[in-house]
Amino acid sequence: MQRRLVLVRHGQSEWNLKNLFTGWKDPDLTERGVEEAIEAGRRLKAEGIVFDAAFTSKLKRAQRTNQLILNELGQRTLPVVEDEALNERDYGELTGLNKDEARKTWGEQKVLMWRRSYDVPPPGGESLRDTVARTLPYFVREILPVVLQGKTTLVTAHGNSLRALIMTLERLTPDELLRRELFTGAPIIYEVNADSTIESWKDLAGSPAAAS
Numbered sequence: 001m002q003r004r005l006v007l008v009r010h011g012q013s014e015w016n017l018k019n020l021f022t023g024w025k026d027p028d029l030t031e032r033g034v035e036e037a038i039e040a041g042r043r044l045k046a047e048g049i050v051f052d053a054a055f056t057s058k059l060k061r062a063q064r065t066n067q068l069i070l071n072e073l074g075q076r077t078l079p080v081v082e083d084e085a086l087n088e089r090d091y092g093e094l095t096g097l098n099k100d101e102a103r104k105t106w107g108e109q110k111v112l113m114w115r116r117s118y119d120v121p122p123p124g125g126e127s128l129r130d131t132v133a134r135t136l137p138y139f140v141r142e143i144l145p146v147v148l149q150g151k152t153t154l155v156t157a158h159g160n161s162l163r164a165l166i167m168t169l170e171r172l173t174p175d176e177l178l179r180r181e182l183f184t185g186a187p188i189i190y191e192v193n194a195d196s197t198i199e200s201w202k203d204l205a206g207s208p209a210a211a212s
């Protein structure tokens, strides 16, 4: 039985373009973001993917990306489950600030820790560990059982809510996680074993990889 899980970070948002910390704010996709979402759909079509289930967050940039992908696959009527468990990490007091300005104010290292470390929260916001605590139980309860039934499943979400899942799926250490970047609109296809470990994955932004 084939058990397939596809994760996609939303296409470029208006606040990605302006280089602002976004978190739970709800900007729309830019034109480029729309194109990236359509391109994600095209790439998935070229891989022969047909979805049986789809999940996304409560934020517009992910929902639109999800819908554009499904449209491209000719699956615009597939039911989509929306849940805030898949929302972006809450960036707290950094929300709305420019990322370069933040580096000037607090220094490269501190901002890198807030953005990419596992357990250092930005002021008033969620660390990645907090995001894992929100996202992973939802994944295990609602999404994984669907994948294990053999349903090809799409999850369209956000850089950090997906990094929270990827850390577990790819068994990354906090140090490896620091370097794990997700590109907007780039699908990652996981082949999942019956015991819910990962058999292999293919990042359509890069080259094929195997689980270690």
Ligand SMILES: O=C(O)[C@H](O)COP(=O)(O)O
Binding pocket: 020, 021, 022, 023, 088, 089, 091, 115, 158, 159, 160
């Ligand atoms: O919320 C945001 O600002 C972005 O979607 C992700 O930002 P990051 O790459 O700074 O974590």
